[in-house]
Amino acid sequence: MATKTKTIEPIIWRENSLFLLDQRVLPHQQRWLEFNDSSAVAEAIKTMVVRGAPAIGVTAAYGVVLAARQAWDMAAVNWKEALTASLDELADSRPTAVNLFWAIQQMQRVMDELASDQSPEHHLLEAAQLIHRQDVEANKKLGQFGAALLDDNSTILTHCNAGALATAGFGTALGVIRQGFSDNKVTHVYVNETRPWLQGSRLTAWELMQEGIPMTLQSDSAAGLLMASGKLDWIIVGADRIAANGDTANKIGTYTLAVLAKYHGVKVMVAAPVSTIDWNLSDGSAIPIEHRDSIEVTHFNQEAIAPHNVKAVNPAFDVTPADLIDAIVTEAGVILSPTAQLMLKLKQN
């Protein structure tokens, strides 16, 4: 059954500009920022104006459009050369989500087809808009595949935000939940607050409440107690990078949840578009893990909560081994109990 509601779209291209919904100030402010400069787009990705693997990819694609416009205005026939530094800047914005590099590569392919005296903007904009549209379509499709795995009356836990805000629209993990709710299979969703950046309490809770999906927010450390209560059927999360054997990098804390889930017999679903699979990595050990500023851990709303000068670490992602994952759900199909061999079914060319 199709879902009834129209979900939020955090990325809009309008009248030759890119607009991003500023996720740093949600849910209490809805502020749109306008971008006409690729360096500013790279900075917006770095500072989490926009976040979530597919959303970062779509944003970077539009960043390439802006970079090409700037290069053409500046250098005309040498625009390809003038563009290189901007592409590097976009690629350096965040390291873990492979969708960023995938999107830049897709755009690079289009650029390679263009002559050096050919104005690039129109062609690149078409390519970025295709990436944008295809992400929403992929999410809707994987949402249906994922929902089909749920039994009636399912209770779900999700971590971070893998919703409409983290994608071009509809969401991956929240796409499955949305579809499952629409199919009357989802009874309740528990949302981990997701320390330290609070994607769960600020973004996922907001998205689910807007759609009237019954939910309860909890601290991350409450997850073990919830699993021990026997109430939980599935943990459903998104992914930032999936290695060729199914090992999955996602928001810090996902690995902890998966280990606990194994102990308690709770199933783990990873929902992500195929563009999140990094076929170049045979397993998760080489996935680059972003380490963010420790101020996100030591401070809360810019106020120090830990002793001054305390030493703190802030890894943004961890890697869940494939053998702790029950299902990887993509728009190209579902892989149950993923292995390198089974994952090959998702390889498109």
Ligand SMILES: CSC[C@@H](O)[C@@H](O)C(=O)COP(=O)(O)O
């Ligand atoms: C559909 S989004 C999947 C992942 O990108 C999401 O779960 C996540 O970990 C996002 O991390 P973030 O640091 O907010 O970009």
